[in-house]
Amino acid sequence: MDTFSILRNHNLRRTACREGILKVMMTSGKALSESEIRSHLMGNFDRTTFYRSFKTMEDSGILHKIVVDDRMVRYGLSEAVTGKSSHPHFYCTTCHSVFCLDQSLVAPQLPSGFSTDDLEMIVKGVCKKCNA
Amino acid sequence: MDTFSILRNHNLRRTACREGILKVMMTSGKALSESEIRSHLMGNFDRTTFYRSFKTMEDSGILHKIVVDDRMVRYGLSEAVTGKSSHPHFYCTTCHSVFCLDQSLVAPQLPSGFSTDDLEMIVKGVCKKCNA
């Protein structure tokens, strides 16, 4: 799916910043932080604009937030865009990359009265490249 | 277990700040952030002291770090103290509380070459109180 269609399907205006973010994410295949995305787009946009774009696209369900342990928020394309189902993420504690694991998640039993919106699992460890 | 014994068992000095943190955590039953704990202890200690206390107690295995989606690190009493094993956490998107779920975690299958250190699962949704 192209960036234009993604934005239109979610009733968002097509802007250079949003299209840039989506393009970077689609080619990277990993979850990226604001600073990582910014470095790919080389100073074309203000940081504030990135943050507002993330929020807008998250609210629209295009992106979803992923947090690991270094207080840097990352975003990944959501299931609606990739077609993948909810899956665990792997965080490499050496190179700090985040990979999507090709596996589906099972929700744990919740106490009565609790309801679920979203499920996130993060496996921390060392990736193949850093283990080599 | 009392705060005195917990600290002694982990070869840590018994200080007012550490005992305060542990007391708040034991009565709260939830994972708490620096600002949440500080508000419970009403300006008795410097923020730096909290952060250093967290780190010390985390390194000693008394506390463990939990990160959800609002870029605020929280700490919960570790298994060594509560007797519970590694478990999923529930994050209420309404009141932003973090609860420990009484259940154990199963590690997903990893691609070859990857190794695991730690496992974290966060269920996002609305808690009983906010659903009422």
Place this chain on the structure above:
DNA sequence: TCCATTAATGCAACAAATTTGTATTTGCAA
């Protein structure tokens, strides 16, 4: 109990991520 050692604390300054306010620009529909 008193003392020395060593760790813990407070304070100031810093750093990085993210947010907010506002004026200007841009996308898009009429």
Place this chain on the structure above:
DNA sequence: TTGCAAATACAAATTTGTTGCATTAATGGA
């Protein structure tokens, strides 16, 4: 093309967390 709402840039503020250093306090031994 024109107008309006939404997006953007820029500046400044907030918030979370860290680091260096001087002072204070906890603990074990004399």
